[in-house]
Amino acid sequence: MIKPYQNTDGSKKEQVRSMFDRIAPRYDLLNRLLSFGIDRMWRKNVVKLLKGLQAPMILDVATGTGDLAIEICKIDPVEVYGVDLSPQMLEFAQKKIQQKRLHMTITLKEADSENLPFESNFFDAVTVAFGVRNFENLRKGLAEMQRVLRPGGKLIVLEFSKPASFPFKQLYHFYFTRILPWWGGLISRDKDAYRYLPASVLQFPEGTEFEDELRAAGLEPEKRIPQTFGIATIYVSVKK
Numbered sequence: 190m191i192k193p194y195q196n197t198d199g200s201k202k203e204q205v206r207s208m209f210d211r212i213a214p215r216y217d218l219l220n221r222l223l224s225f226g227i228d229r230m231w232r233k234n235v236v237k238l239l240k241g242l243q244a245p246m247i248l249d250v251a252t253g254t255g256d257l258a259i260e261i262c263k264i265d266p267v268e269v270y271g272v273d274l275s276p277q278m279l280e281f282a283q284k285k286i287q288q289k290r291l292h293m294t295i296t297l298k299e300a301d302s303e304n305l306p307f308e309s310n311f312f313d314a315v316t317v318a319f320g321v322r323n324f325e326n327l328r329k330g331l332a333e334m335q336r337v338l339r340p341g342g343k344l345i346v347l348e349f350s351k352p353a354s355f356p357f358k359q360l361y362h363f364y365f366t367r368i369l370p371w372w373g374g375l376i377s378r379d380k381d382a383y384r385y386l387p388a389s390v391l392q393f394p395e396g397t398e399f400e401d402e403l404r405a406a407g408l409e410p411e412k413r414i415p416q417t418f419g420i421a422t423i424y425v426s427v428k429k
Contacts, residue, residue, distance in 0.1 A: 190325075191392050193385040201325040202274065202301070208385070209253070209275035212377045216278065217254055219376055223369055229256075231416050231423070235316060235347050236260050238425060245313035248272070250302050250334060251320025255282030257347075258295050261316065270307070272300040302330040310339045318347040322393040331406035338428040344408055345425050348399075349390040352419040361420065365390070399424060 192201045193208040212219070220228050235257065239247070244267045249258040252271030261269050273279050279297050286295050300306050302317075303326055315334045324330035334344055352358045365387045373383030394402060400410040408426040415422050 191385065191388050194381050201323075202303075205323045205325075206274040208379065208382045209273075210277040211379050212382050213254070213275065213277035213281055215377050216281070217256075219373055220256075222376070223373055227417055227420075231347055231421050232257050232260050232318060234414070234416065235318065235345050235423060236263060238343070238345055238423070239264050239314055239316075242266075242313055246270075246311065248305075248307065248312045248315045248334075248337060250305075250315060250317040250330075251323065252282060252297070253278045253318075253320075255285050255295065255297070257316055257318045258282070259285065259289060259291060262291050262294050266294065269295045270312075271295060271297045272302070272305065273297075274299070274301060303333055305333045305337050307337045309336050311337050312342060313339060314343045314345065316345045316347075319349065321346055321348055322389045327394075327402055328406055331402060331408065335407045335428055340428055342428050343411075343425060344403070344428070345423065346399075347416075347421060347423050348393065348395070350393075350395045350415070350419055350422040351390070354418065357418045361418075395422060400426075 190201055193204045247261055247266050247269045249261065249269060249271045252258050252273050255271055258269045258271040271282060276299050279299055282297055286292050298306060302324055315338055321327060321330065338344060352361050370383045370387060374380030377383060403410050403426045409429050411425045411427055413422060413424055
């Protein structure tokens, strides 16, 4: 199992919480710099897939500093719940939500994706952006999101993937494994966190393997949408 701090004791879950607490103050800056701002477009593409839902209740898992939860408000949901392991990330999310006057729509909770504090069949849609590869038990986390979805509800996962086409594959691999860890470590002052990022992506079961995990959790994959030459992928699945 890939953990952020390989030479430190503690479960993956504990280490992921600690990692995000440490990098929270510079997390948004690093997202913009390291993705050249493209991550905003990917989140917008997730929200486009939610359009058409009538006054939905939506859960954003691993909400971080709240970027996706805030974007979801553009489709006029009844309520958006954002959950995350890291209290520091949620603190920054709350500040952004207050500034945008969305505190009546978005509710934040510190919670574990593998033990969600919600009733079964509660949400019309669940989203998670760049979070599933950080789950300690991927299948358990997916099963929990399936549990809280109502029948017919959608799970939309945005996650990093590995480009396959020459020469972008080679160029991106060099950037992702050499430049990004150095730059991210320098700015965040946590080198291990930005070594963990490419390592966690390289070992993540993407494509058909991830869709098999979705099926094992009781979800039916509907579509898989590559983003920007395959740097990221959006997976859409439905609870039957």
